[in-house]
Structures are given as structure tokens and as C-alpha cells.
Amino acid sequence: MHQNYFDHAATTPALPEVREAVCHAMAEVGNPHSIHQSGRSMRDKVEWSRQEVAQVIGADDPQQIIFTSGATEANNSLLHLPQELWVSPFEHSSIRELSSKVLSNKGWEIEAGPMQGTVSVMAVNNETGAILTHPLSGNHNHSDLTQLVGKKQVTLQGLQSASFSGHKFGGPMGVGVLYLEDPSSFPALQRGGEQEFGLRAGTLNGPGIVGLGVAAAIVRQKNLDQEEERVRELRQIVKETLLPVGPHYNESENQSPWILSIAIPGVLAETLVIEADVRGYAISSGAACSSGSTEPSHVLMALGLPLDLIRSTIRISFGPSNTKESASGLAQCLVDSTKRLTKP
Numbered sequence: 001m002h003q004n005y006f007d008h009a010a011t012t013p014a015l016p017e018v019r020e021a022v023c024h025a026m027a028e029v030g031n032p033h034s035i036h037q038s039g040r041s042m043r044d045k046v047e048w049s050r051q052e053v054a055q056v057i058g059a060d061d062p063q064q065i066i067f068t069s070g071a072t073e074a075n076n077s078l079l080h081l082p083q084e085l086w087v088s089p090f091e092h093s094s095i096r097e098l099s100s101k102v103l104s105n106k107g108w109e110i111e112a113g114p115m116q117g118t119v120s121v122m123a124v125n126n127e128t129g130a131i132l133t134h135p136l137s138g139n140h141n142h143s144d145l146t147q148l149v150g151k152k153q154v155t156l157q158g159l160q161s162a163s164f165s166g167h168k169f170g171g172p173m174g175v176g177v178l179y180l181e182d183p184s185s186f187p188a189l190q191r192g193g194e195q196e197f198g199l200r201a202g203t204l205n206g207p208g209i210v211g212l213g214v215a216a217a218i219v220r221q222k223n224l225d226q227e228e229e230r231v232r233e234l235r236q237i238v239k240e241t242l243l244p245v246g247p248h249y250n251e252s253e254n255q256s257p258w259i260l261s262i263a264i265p266g267v268l269a270e271t272l273v274i275e276a277d278v279r280g281y282a283i284s285s286g287a288a289c290s291s292g293s294t295e296p297s298h299v300l301m302a303l304g305l306p307l308d309l310i311r312s313t314i315r316i317s318f319g320p321s322n323t324k325e326s327a328s329g330l331a332q333c334l335v336d337s338t339k340r341l342t343k344p
């Protein structure tokens with residue numbers, strides 16, 4: 001792994017306990033839907049994970065948890081609802097691209113949508129860490145919890161559905177969750193089998209689901225407030241060290257400390273990302289999900305940030321392995337690179 005990894009909003013390293021559980025499950029044979037002992041053994045593991053996942057987000061019933069291939073698939077499930085879909089301008093592309101009906105905003109504040117249809121507002125923005133408030137104005141309210149689970153206590157109040165991915169909190173990639181308040185009223189996402197209560201046909205990703213369950217169980221044992229305080233300090237170190245290069249912070253009043261979005265005027269984000277990489281620090285430009293795209297970030301556009309600052313925006317996202325020393329090393333590396341790159 002990268003020596004100094006500061007790109008946890010893109011993905012997190014799988015926890016050692018998760019790796020072990022996944023390998024163990026992979027060594028077993030057994031389709032969770034087979035009735036023989038091997039099948040039942042895998043099914044028990046999957047159902048244990050369903051319970052852990054339900055508890056980590058505070059769902060009433062494990063049957064409200066539908067395992068998917070990730071948050072993207074869970075978000076795309078909104079397309080199956082036969083009604084208008086309204087989305088916040090800050091949604092991840094896996095929701096933003098589903099609809100042209102965009103809720104209006106004043107800064108990070110989302111204005112209430114129509115009193116009908118589906119309304120989707122994410123919990124924490126993946127590009128900047130802004131914490132959003134869902135107006136809960138639709139008859140189906142959805143929230144993308146991807147950048148919240150594992151970091152803060154989740155509340156499902158007022159939501160009819162929610163989504164997240166395992167790999168953002170120490171679980172494996174390619175496995176995630178669609179939470180449904182009332183699964184019986186939701187149309188099938190995939191057809192051709194009775195898996196996932198008839199809502200998502202196809203053999204389950206047994207090992208991945210087991211890994212997700214273990215990651216959820218570990219989150220439940222964590223002191224999230226303490227971890228947040230620790231990360232807040234790292235964030236402050238980076239912010240203070242960067243002051244000499246005149247940074248612009250893309251922050252909201254209600255801000256998650258796990259993500260720091262900064263534009264350093266006069267320096268292209270990609271250049272700084274490569275400079276940092278060469279020196280052993282992994283950060284990203286804007287949102288990693290849209291890197292490779294030449295389009296400016298729709299999130300920063302919606303905030304009215306000038307194009308030159310959007311093109312200069314980098315994202316630092318923290319995780320358990322980051323220390324004060326590595327945070328200060330990263331910030332100093334960014335200051336040095338900026339000074340070199342902007343030298344007349």
C-alpha cells in the first residue's frame with residue numbers, strides 16, 4: 001500500500017479481520033441458497049452479516065438490508081420506482097446522472113422539493129465532506145450514506161431508502177447495501193431468482209458480504225467520537241501548514257472532518273496530485289470517482305466556485321492509519337511543491 005495514504009474517500013484499506021474472514025469464506029464451498037450443509041453454513045454467515053449491517057445503521061429488521069454490488073447499484077435502484085426523481089445538485093454521479101430534476105440550493109443548503117416523488121439527498125458529500133440536511137419532502141426519501149457509515153452514527157428517520165458501500169469503512173470492494181424501509185413495496189432490481197427476498201436475483205457475493213459484516217461489527221465497537229476528534233486535529237494541522245500558499249477551503253458550516261477540499265490558486269490539481277504521489281503521498285483531485293474526466297466538478301459548479309479554483313481543487317481524506325507526523329509531512333510537501341511550481 002501507499003506509504004502515506006490520504007484518499008480514504010475513494011477507498012479504504014480492507015481491515016486485517018476483514019481480509020481474514022473473506023479468505024476463510026472463499027476457501028469454503030457452498031451457495032447460500034443450497035439446502036445442504038455447505039450451503040447452510042454460507043447462508044448462516046450471510047445472515048449474520050445482514051444483522052451486523054442492520055445494527056450498524058440502526059435498521060429495525062435485517063430483512064430491510066438488500067446486499068448489492070455497492071452504492072452505485074443501490075443508488076441506481078431509484079430508477080425502478082415509477083415516479084419522478086428529484087436529486088440534490090451535490091449527489092454522487094450514480095444518482096446525479098439518473099435525473100434532470102435538480103433541487104435548488106443556497107450554498108450547501110438544499111431547498112425542499114415537491115411534496116411527491118422520490119427525493120434524494122446524500123448525507124455527506126464525497127468531494128468536500130459537507131454534511132447535508134435532507135428536506136424529507138418526497139413520498140420516497142433516499143439518502144446516500146456512503147461517506148457517513150463507519151464515521152458517525154447513522155439515523156434512518158424519515159428515509160424510505162438508503163445506500164452505502166463496504167469499501168469506504170474497511171470492508172471489501174464490490175459489495176454494498178440498499179436499505180429499504182418497506183422491502184415489500186419496492187420493485188425488483190434484478191430478475192431471474194429469489195435471492196434477496198426476490199428483489200435482487202443472482203448468487204450472492206458470499207465472501208464479500210461476510211467481509212462487509214465483519215467491517216460493520218468492528219465499526220460498532222469503535223468510539224466514533226474519539227476517532228472524529230483525532231481526525232479533526234490532523235485536518236487542522238494540514239490547514240494551518242498550508243496557510244502560506246493562500247489556500248481556498250471548500251467547506252460548509254456543517255462539515256465532516258474526514259474530508260478536506262482545498263484549491264491552491266495558480267496550481268492545477270492534477271499537477272499537485274502527481275507531485276505528492278512522487279513524494280509518497282496519495283491524495284486526489286476533486287472526486288476520485290470523476291478523475292479521468294475533463295469535466296469540472298458538478299458539485300463545485302453548483303456552489304458557484306470559479307472555474308480556475310475548481311481546476312485547482314485537491315481532496316485529502318483521512319483514515320485510521322494517518323498520524324500527526326504524516327499529516328504535517330503531506331502539508332509541507334504540498335507547500336514545497338506549490339512554491340516550486342509557482343516560482344516566477
Ligand code: PMP
Nearest residue numbers: 070071072092126146147165289
Ligand atoms: N456515493 C458516494 C457518496 C461515494 O463516495 C461513492 C464512491 N466514490 C459512491 C456512491 C459509489 O460507490 P461504489 O463505487 O462503491 O459503488
